[in-house]
Amino acid sequence: MTGAPDPHRGEAGAGERGGAGPLPAGDLPGELADFAAAASVQHWLERSGDGDGARLADIAMLQRFCGSIGTNPDDLVAQCLRSTRSGDTAISAAGRRRTDQAITAFVAAEGATGRDAIVLGNKLRAFLIHNGIFMQGSAAID
Amino acid sequence: MEFNRVVGTRRSIRFFKSWRPVEREKLQVMFEAANRASRSMNADYFRAIVVNRDDLDAKTRDALRNPTTTADLDLAPTYIFWYIDLNYVEGAQDRLKELVDQHALSAAHGWSRAYVDDFLWPQVLEPISKDLNVVVFMGAVETGIAICNAINAAVDQGLGTCMHAFTANEQLKPLLGVPDSWLPVWLQLVGYPAEEPEAGGQRPRNAISKLFFEGHVDRPFEEDPEVTERLKRDGMIQTPGPFPYRAQEVKMLSRMYGLPE
Numbered sequence: 001m002t003g004a005p006d007p008h009r010g011e012a013g014a015g016e017r018g019g020a021g022p023l024p025a026g027d028l029p030g031e032l033a034d035f036a037a038a039a040s041v042q043h044w045l046e047r048s049g050d051g052d053g054a055r056l057a058d059i060a061m062l063q064r065f066c067g068s069i070g071t072n073p074d075d076l077v078a079q080c081l082r083s084t085r086s087g088d089t090a091i092s093a094a095g096r097r098r099t100d101q102a103i104t105a106f107v108a109a110e111g112a113t114g115r116d117a118i119v120l121g122n123k124l125r126a127f128l129i130h131n132g133i134f135m136q137g138s139a140a141i142d
Numbered sequence: 143m144e145f146n147r148v149v150g151t152r153r154s155i156r157f158f159k160s161w162r163p164v165e166r167e168k169l170q171v172m173f174e175a176a177n178r179a180s181r182s183m184n185a186d187y188f189r190a191i192v193v194n195r196d197d198l199d200a201k202t203r204d205a206l207r208n209p210t211t212t213a214d215l216d217l218a219p220t221y222i223f224w225y226i227d228l229n230y231v232e233g234a235q236d237r238l239k240e241l242v243d244q245h246a247l248s249a250a251h252g253w254s255r256a257y258v259d260d261f262l263w264p265q266v267l268e269p270i271s272k273d274l275n276v277v278v279f280m281g282a283v284e285t286g287i288a289i290c291n292a293i294n295a296a297v298d299q300g301l302g303t304c305m306h307a308f309t310a311n312e313q314l315k316p317l318l319g320v321p322d323s324w325l326p327v328w329l330q331l332v333g334y335p336a337e338e339p340e341a342g343g344q345r346p347r348n349a350i351s352k353l354f355f356e357g358h359v360d361r362p363f364e365e366d367p368e369v370t371e372r373l374k375r376d377g378m379i380q381t382p383g384p385f386p387y388r389a390q391e392v393k394m395l396s397r398m399y400g401l402p403e
Contacts, residue, residue: 136212
């Protein structure tokens with residue numbers, strides 16, 4: 001992560017796999033391998049992945065999202081954090097808000113509507129949630 | 143449901159059947175239970191407004207979101223906004239004399255109408271009513287007792303419920319007509335559980351010997367194993383979580399509602 005506090009610091013289970021997630025980068029198609037090797041992506045997959053093929057689609061979607069806003073996954077997490085005057089790590093309300101708006105815009109650009117839009121947005125939010133960023137996903141109830 | 147099982151089955155339910163409304167009669171039972179709760183001065187400490195989720199516009203619902211309350215607001219069909227009415231002391235003098243007249247408060251314990259009029263009201267209660275810290279403290283405790291009755295009444299009727307931080311009061315005040323003297327306390331979400339009522343098993347609790355003492359803090363209140371076994375049979379003490387399939391249950395519920403996993 002670039003110049004940002006480590007959101008995984010002190011979290012139970014973090015780092016237990018020594019950086020190796022359930023979908024090691026080497027098992028992924030070439031274009032996703034580097035992307036999925038990021039610590040934040042591995043952390044997300046460790047916490048939420050169930051190892052099925054759908055995870056590949058999720059990783060690819062995250063990659064498209066990051067590409068759409070010109071960032072990488074670790075920096076995406078870092079942009080939702082800030083350092084306090086006392087040196088503690090805090091979640092940045094402004095960063096969260098910007099990221100949530102970017103997710104909404106991305107979902108719309110992907111052409112998703114209704115339940116699909118909620119699911120797509122919440123998959124991206126799940127990446128941030130598992131990296132310690134509190135995000136608020138709506139439920140698809142209609 | 144037997145009382146012990148109601149207490150033991152209560153969980154903070156966060157997955158509701160979003161499509162199933164709560165019957166008005168079940169709300170009435172909850173409110174009547176709250177209204178029967180223990181209360182000092184026989185005062186009406188609390189007020190509550192019940193609102194159907196679908197009667198709130200999206201902007202208002204979004205305003206209620208906070209760091210502990212998110213998708214729950216989408217899923218629960220019924221919201222109960224609980225308040226302390228900071229004017230609860232008003233009328234306490236007459237209510238206490240009413241209790242004296244009913245022999246609920248009697249001479250056996252030192253009570254009389256004169257005691258209320260000449261001592262208790264002017265020297266104790268009226269001064270207390272002017273101390274906001276005491277008013278809020280007592281109001282919070284007594285309102286909490288009433289809410290507890292409402293929670294247990296909900297569980298007894300097969301409902302799920304969870305208490306949530308109550309934010310966005312300023313947006314709600316004009317919408318719900320809330321007077322300035324009402325202080326927001328909790329938002330109670332109510333509905334039918336989409337998860338199993340056990341919600342993955344009973345939550346971790348410390349042994350009562352860590353929390354209760356006999357005569358001195360150095361003497362923990364030790365459990366009687368026979369009583370513990372009876373409470374297990376009665377359902378107050380239940381299988382601790384997480385059930386082996388809890389993670390899968392949450393995953394499937396999350397998928398049903400398109401929530402983050």
